[in-house]
Amino acid sequence: MEKERQVLVVFPHPDDEAFGVSGTIASHVNMGTPVTYACLTLGEMGRNMGNPPFANRETLPNIRKKELKEAARVLGISDLRMLGYRDKTVEFEDPNKLIAEITAMIDELNPSLVITFYPGYSVHPDHDATGAAVVSAIGKLPAAKRPKLHCVAFSNNCVDELGEADVVHDVSAVADKKFDAIKAHQSQTQLMMAGMAEGLKQQDPEVMARLNYERFWTYKY
């Protein structure tokens, strides 16, 4: 993995960073690169409440905020920003407002790498709207000044339409941190963790691949 000057990660939900990107984040932190994570919402509309439920609609945001901070601590993210949008409403906001906020962060941080969702290939409307705003913000910069943009995609048609990911990171060296970051989002990942721990024990190839490799599509303007 190349050493970066500064990494900026922009996602709409606490836990978006955990599955596909936390190993990459931990690897950058290990190389001494500062990582800023801008998380747009607190996942207020999440459906996982624990079973039996330990959270409700009104307590969930605060629980997820704590989980997000814990995940950031585990990964060594030095700069966590919560932008105060509301879950499931990002696509209805004025896109120019979000683009301006992202532009301001890019101006301030001067990142060499930005990570977000690939618009149109990321399933959740908040993911697509976030990715679209980041793509627009960077697109407004003169070509020579643009940071690299690595996008996460996971829609069923993403490989058919985008081709295979052009960036694949082996993050097995920091798999423990990744596991802890996923675990930090306890309210949302409790059910899945049990299966994952079992898969790890059995060295299930699918679980191992999910933990050890993270893939990105470089956005080309």
Add this chain to the structure above:
Amino acid sequence: MDPVNVNYVQEALDAFTDKEVYIHLETTNGAYASHHNERFFSAGAYFRNAKITYERAKMTGAGPYRVGLKIPYGWVYAEGITHYEIDSKGRILLAGHDFDGKLAVALQISETPFE
């Protein structure tokens, strides 16, 4: 939250009768339903902080439960309610969780706006 106790919930609903209250009403299959099963038609709706006054409220069913609030020109209705909580702010929080424990419906009533 606790499994619904119809008497407690009915008592709490009755206490808000004829008062100006704020409603959070939501149904959801989750944003991933159609991703996991392309034959699944995902639908949902949500309304946060509608201000209403109801003249009667009733919880019925054998569980999961249904709740209807009669308002001057219509109704507010939710079905699939499994759990309730009267929180420290005196708000009635009702939710329906599916077989995996995921939230599928919520109806919440408060005398002050939800934040």
